[in-house]
Amino acid sequence: MTTEEGEAVRGWFAGRLPEDLFLELLDVTVDREEITVIGRIPEPELDAAAGEAERDAALDGRIAEFRERTRDARIRVARETERKYDRKVSWGVQCGDRRALYTHVAAPAMTRLRQPERQVLDTLIAAGVARSRSEALAWCVRLVGRNTDEWLADLRASLANVKKVRDQGPDPS
Structure with a gap:
């Protein structure tokens, strides 16, 4: 949107x-x-x-x-x-x-993870931080979101600018 x-x-x-x-x-x-x-x-x-x-x-x-x-x-x-x-x-x-x-x-978010990424999730489960890989992945996403608010805001602003420039371009049809 x-x-x-x-x-x-x-x-x-x-x-x-x-x-x-x-x-x-x-x-x-x-x-x-x-x-x-x-x-x-x-x-x-x-x-x-x-x-x-x-x-x-x-x-x-x-x-x-x-x-x-x-x-x-x-x-x-x-x-x-x-x-x-x-x-x-x-x-x-x-x-x-x-x-x-x-x-x-x-909402489900399907992803494919290589072994090193799966090991991160499995470590969180073993430590009792999460009960499943799904819960561990959600925990990781929340952590990244909390610790990178400024960077994510800049990224969203850049995406809005890309859309603006794209809309000003020639009509693809």
């Missing part, structure tokens, strides 16, 4: 979501299979003397309450969106410093 198409999806959600659903629409992420929508919800009010455990439990409770209370509205929007964009919709919230995803697609 192009940057322009992603912006159109974000704009559609900004206009389509019920006004009182989120305090703020934080993020709309789009790929080939899924659209993930994350909004900010209000933090629970706590006494200034509340400890860490109380704060954590209050955030968990607020997130669970929001999920249940807004289920029907989110389902209606998701069904419309899935018909319009032919992608599943996943939901998440940011409450204070806690981000929680309710639903999200786990």
Whole structure:
């Protein structure tokens, strides 16, 4: 999906979501299979003397309450969106410093690995980091994503520029 198409999806959600659903629409992420929508919800009010455990439990409770209370509205929007964009919709919230995803697609990604790469995955399994090669590979992808945010952002910007230049070229038909 192009940057322009992603912006159109974000704009559609900004206009389509019920006004009182989120305090703020934080993020709309789009790929080939899924659209993930994350909004900010209000933090629970706590006494200034509340400890860490109380704060954590209050955030968990607020997130669970929001999920249940807004289920029907989110389902209606998701069904419309899935018909319009032919992608599943996943939901998440940011409450204070806690981000929680309710639903999200786990799409298979088939790959062929040589023995040294398989050994990396098998080491992660043996160490108890993962239960399977699939889980170990997902762990590796998350680790790379966390540690190379700037590089991946530059790469995505370059891809957007390549598409722009390609679109300015002659019509292939």
